[in-house]
Amino acid sequence: MISKNIIKFYKSWFDNYVNQFVQQYPDMSENIEIKADHSKKVSKEIVALTQSLNLNNEEVLLAEVIGLFHDIGRFRQYAKYQTFSDSKSQNHAELGVEVLKENNILKDLSKENQEIIYNSILNHSTAKIIPDKNEKVIFFSKLIRDADKLDIWRLITEYYMVKEQKENKALELELPDKDEISDNVLESIINKQVVMKESMKTLNDFKLLQIAWLFDLNFDYSIKRLHEKKYLDKIFNTLPENHKVNQIKEIVNEYFRNHIETFTY
Numbered sequence: 008m009i010s011k012n013i014i015k016f017y018k019s020w021f022d023n024y025v026n027q028f029v030q031q032y033p034d035m036s037e038n039i040e041i042k043a044d045h046s047k048k049v050s051k052e053i054v055a056l057t058q059s060l061n062l063n064n065e066e067v068l069l070a071e072v073i074g075l076f077h078d079i080g081r082f083r084q085y086a087k088y089q090t091f092s093d094s095k096s097q098n099h100a101e102l103g104v105e106v107l108k109e110n111n112i113l114k115d116l117s118k119e120n121q122e123i124i125y126n127s128i129l130n131h132s133t134a135k136i137i138p139d140k141n142e143k144v145i146f147f148s149k150l151i152r153d154a155d156k157l158d159i160w161r162l163i164t165e166y167y168m169v170k171e172q173k174e175n176k177a178l179e180l181e182l183p184d185k186d187e188i189s190d191n192v193l194e195s196i197i198n199k200q201v202v203m204k205e206s207m208k209t210l211n212d213f214k215l216l217q218i219a220w221l222f223d224l225n226f227d228y229s230i231k232r233l234h235e236k237k238y239l240d241k242i243f244n245t246l247p248e249n250h251k252v253n254q255i256k257e258i259v260n261e262y263f264r265n266h267i268e269t270f271t272y
């Protein structure tokens with residue numbers, strides 16, 4: 008059983024773990040805290056998402072744990088490599104599972120719940136969910152993928168608002184901020200497919216990759232929440248006005264029209 012007390016313990020372990028990094032690497036504390044805040048907000052987002060579904064208490068708590076720990080590898084990644092780019096460093100999801108196992112954090116949970124947590128973390132940042140015989144792994148992976156995207160949209164749209172005054176290259180994966188949009192990125196969006204990380208060459212490509220996450224949402228709740236929060240409009244506002252971007256806007260609006268009954272424009 009996962010109890011409220013275990014969640015309490017996990018939250019305080021998480022805070023202590025993050026604090027060690029803040030103290031050891033004060034110059035990096037800003038980005039460490041951004042990721043800590045993101046983790047906590049994802050655990051709230053995932054609980055809100057479960058409330059739109061019919062889950063029991065145990066399942067809701069399990070989702071909350073996955074939300075809190077999904078990015079636990081980010082802290083070691085950033086301290087060691089000073090980047091959030093997995094391709095320039097190490098897969099942060101694998102690193103996260105390593106951290107949890109090293110610290111034996113999940114020892115009080117059933118083997119099955121441990122497996123669900125580890126595999127959902129591994130699945131949270133892959134282009135596609137890795138096939139698994141355990142349907143629960145697939146289900147919780149879907150939950151964390153949606154909740155994570157929703158909070159990254161929150162985080163980056165807040166960032167794009169202040170970018171001019173307070174640039175943070177780590178949040179841009181150190182990509183060059185040029186007007187270009189790569190053709191294969193555009194092509195993926197036209198086909199309503201997610202954009203592969205490897206095809207990104209510019210910051211605009213990264214913004215489009217984040218827009219294309221729309222096509223990868225698993226739950227109606229997430230599509231509605233994304234639409235309500237207008238995150239994609241906020242990203243579009245930071246892109247150049249040209250034919251390619253207009254074409255993408257049309258595709259995005261059409262997708263919302265087809266997926267949200269109350270869609271109005």
Ligand SMILES: [Fe+2]
Nearest residue numbers: 077078131132
């Ligand atoms: Fe992540």
